[in-house]
Amino acid sequence: MADFRPRRSVLYMPSSNERALEKAKSIPCDGLILDLEDAVAPDAKAAAREAACAAAASGEYGRREVTIRVNGADTEWHDADLAAACAAGPDGIVVPKVSSASEVQTLADAMERHGAPDHTALWAMVETPRAILHAEEIALASDRLTVFVMGTNDLAKELYPSSSPGHVPGRGPLLTGLSLALLAARATGTAILDGVYNDVRDTDGFLEECRQGREMGFDGKTLVHPSQVDGANAAFAPSDEAVEDARGILRAWEEGQQVDGGSGVVTYQGRMVEALHVDTARRTLAVYEAIRAL
Structure with missing residues (x-):
């Protein structure tokens, strides 16, 4: 991205x-x-x-x-x-x-x-x-x-x-x-x-x-x-809520990878988070940063 x-x-x-x-x-x-x-x-x-x-x-x-x-x-x-x-x-x-x-x-x-x-x-x-x-x-x-x-x-x-x-x-x-x-x-x-x-x-x-x-x-x-x-x-820009949610997903994922050799699934605010959700979160933040760079 x-x-x-x-x-x-x-x-x-x-x-x-x-x-x-x-x-x-x-x-x-x-x-x-x-x-x-x-x-x-x-x-x-x-x-x-x-x-x-x-x-x-x-x-x-x-x-x-x-x-x-x-x-x-x-x-x-x-x-x-x-x-x-x-x-x-x-x-x-x-x-x-x-x-x-x-x-x-x-x-x-x-x-x-x-x-x-x-x-x-x-x-x-x-x-x-x-x-x-x-x-x-x-x-x-x-x-x-x-x-x-x-x-x-x-x-x-x-x-x-x-x-x-x-x-x-x-x-x-x-x-x-x-x-x-x-x-x-x-x-x-x-x-x-x-x-x-x-x-x-x-x-x-x-x-x-x-x-x-x-x-x-x-x-x-x-x-x-x-x-x-x-x-x-x-x-067409990510909302403030979407950006904060994406950051939270990435934090939860990174923390999950540091426990018992990492996991393919973690939870964030009661939701199951898999790699596909992490990819979406990363894209949201990439779009947000690209817009800020303008």
Whole structure:
């Protein structure tokens, strides 16, 4: 867990908006996605590309993980976006609608060809039924791919629900897809970010979806507005109670190992503690320390 990187809050920012790019330098999010896709009009794509790449290369965003979302491979802007992003060397390049292992391999080859530095990772957006069904293969297709980003709006569109899943409490229509993507991420050691919550006025709904995503196992949430950052940061960080519980488990375990040559099971506050609980406690503390280090 020494190399754990917090991604509690990853905020989309339109790269065509100079004020937004400047404001992003002071927003307390863990990561930024400088967007060239949905948030940018066709006639502004070229200027947005230049602005995003300049921002990513500037070094002015402090500890924040800075990524660039390029336009999809089926668009006229994709090749130029990818080449420019590779040259800028952000922390990651986010690609929409990645649906197969072969697409990942093509993207990784192109990043190598365009001279992307080793630290520039590939983030794949999982937002189609095909991607969900092949998520494990996608994750294993290249070492460049380190993060899944759930594209819940596009996934919802392709499911043909009777009403918008974004307004269904509990996100019932999406749960199968979210769970399958999570299983693939955990099976392959890939980080995974939950999708966006569209209604920025609905704070209670947003916080409830953060809680659900955290309980499911997501590493963090993608956001559409700076007002959502604090809520995501709190939701995806270990609580004070969880940190104290983890410390207590580790103390009990260490004490148990010093008695009669050690034991595979100890008790803590009346609960049985095994090695798997110790691993969870260590991860909780690693996440806590990584957040404190920010």
